[in-house]
Amino acid sequence: MFERKDVNNLEKRIICHIDFDYFFAQCEEIRNPSIKDLPVLVCVFSGRTKESGIVSTSNYVARKYGIKSGMPIRTAKSKLKDIESVVFLPVDYEYYETISKKAFSLILSIAKVINYEIIGLDECFLDLTSICRGFQEATALAKNIKNHLLNELYLSCSVGISYNKLLAKIASEYKKPNGFFIINPNETIQIISNLDISVIPGIGQKNKRRLNELGIKTVRELSEKNITFLKKTFGNRFGEYLHLSSIGINEDPINKKIENKQITRIKTLKQYSDNIEYVQSALSELCKSIYSELRHQDLLFRNVGLIFIDNKLKVTNRSKNLKKYTQNLNDLTDPVNSLFLEYISTYDILKLRRIGVKVCMLKKYEGQRNLTNYM
DNA sequence: GTTGTGATCCC
DNA sequence: CCATGTATCACAAC
Numbered sequence: 001m002f003e004r005k006d007v008n009n010l011e012k013r014i015i016c017h018i019d020f021d022y023f024f025a026q027c028e029e030i031r032n033p034s035i036k037d038l039p040v041l042v043c044v045f046s047g048r049t050k051e052s053g054i055v056s057t058s059n060y061v062a063r064k065y066g067i068k069s070g071m072p073i074r075t076a077k078s079k080l081k082d083i084e085s086v087v088f089l090p091v092d093y094e095y096y097e098t099i100s101k102k103a104f105s106l107i108l109s110i111a112k113v114i115n116y117e118i119i120g121l122d123e124c125f126l127d128l129t130s131i132c133r134g135f136q137e138a139t140a141l142a143k144n145i146k147n148h149l150l151n152e153l154y155l156s157c158s159v160g161i162s163y164n165k166l167l168a169k170i171a172s173e174y175k176k177p178n179g180f181f182i183i184n185p186n187e188t189i190q191i192i193s194n195l196d197i198s199v200i201p202g203i204g205q206k207n208k209r210r211l212n213e214l215g216i217k218t219v220r221e222l223s224e225k226n227i228t229f230l231k232k233t234f235g236n237r238f239g240e241y242l243h244l245s246s247i248g249i250n251e252d253p254i255n256k257k258i259e260n261k262q263i264t265r266i267k268t269l270k271q272y273s274d275n276i277e278y279v280q281s282a283l284s285e286l287c288k289s290i291y292s293e294l295r296h297q298d299l300l301f302r303n304v305g306l307i308f309i310d311n312k313l314k315v316t317n318r319s320k321n322l323k324k325y326t327q328n329l330n331d332l333t334d335p336v337n338s339l340f341l342e343y344i345s346t347y348d349i350l351k352l353r354r355i356g357v358k359v360c361m362l363k364k365y366e367g368q369r370n371l372t373n374y375m
Numbered sequence: 376g377t378t379g380t381g382a383t384c385c386c
Numbered sequence: 387c388c389a390t391g392t393a394t395c396a397c398a399a400c
Contacts, residue, residue, distance in 0.1 A: 049387090
């Protein structure tokens with residue numbers, strides 16, 4: 001009884017964050033080790049022109065030259081124009097997925113955790129509270145995991161251990177790549193205070209800039225701001241989150257049962273287009289792709305949305321709720337078509353660059369059969 | 376509460 | 387004509 005109380009104390013948890021290093025590019029290195037010492041750039045080619053698209057992930061050799069995620073391929077090429085051999089590869093999501101699955105099943109075979117959370121293809125949290133007696137045991141376990149990943153899958157990762165998710169993630173980030181770092185409770189403030197605010201998840205380009213404009217650059221400076229000020233400036237929820245994060249407090253639970261809330265498919269058109277039939281056929285492809293994902297996950301949906309991105313990269317959304325949950329393809333394509341026609345009717349000239357289809361308000365199909373009697 | 380839209384993040 | 391694809395959340399308006 002007393003022990004259980006301890007385990008439930010959120011301050012006393014043992015949380016481990018594992019992050020596979022430069023994952024997509026590392027997968028390519030695993031497939032073809034001969035490219036290891038060259039800059040490797042895994043790219044999303046949009047198909048508009050031969051070179052249009054962005055860099056998804058690059059290895060650390062490429063990063064030395066200033067290559068970053070999200071950078072246009074053209075920009076990356078100009079940064080690397082003096083380098084003799086550079087490897088540009090298109091994303092091969094399915095291949096990365098197979099490596100990812102192997103890696104996580106290996107991790108879970110070593111750490112018999114009840115509570116874990118997999119995020120995307122390259123990240124997970126493990127709650128080691130109930131299987132380790134302290135950070136020391138957790139360290140041994142984590143190093144064991146690191147070794148197995150490296151020896152069996154040739155995969156390097158960075159690991160952070162601390163007593164909550166926020167700090168575990170900051171810790172894994174801290175010594176990347178192939179890193180390992182622990183943040184003990186009594187060291188938290190000292191370690192995080194001098195870090196840039198961008199180490200806090202949720203502070204990206206926009207929020208970093210806003211905070212900088214308020215004179216806040218480091219975590220310490222953030223912690224010195226009044227919480228009511230932060231709430232007023234950034235909204236209640238995010239403001240409170242910022243304040244608590246700045247002093248290392250985070251009580252987010254680890255839970256593996258986070259279900260998809262939406263499924264989106266976005267596509268860049270080959271050329272700007274106001275040709276209705278052309279766009280409609282593209283939309284129809286996206287619908288089919290979403291439909292197969294819905295079937296794959298056995299999900300019903302109740303909301304259908306469209307995303308339009310025009311030649312000026314302005315984003316517009318249109319969506320509508322359906323009368324009830326459904327899994328029919330027609331219940332997807334019909335609203336998509338009507339939303340599209342509604343949207344274009346408000347424009348004289350339309351230059352679409354990218355289009356997207358989204359379904360949300362998702363629900364597992366299971367059990368639904370029993371409920372139909374009552375509907 | 377429900378519904379629709381835009382902002383932001385991360386890669 | 388450099389700028390992907392996907393997910394989550396806040397918030398306004400009803």
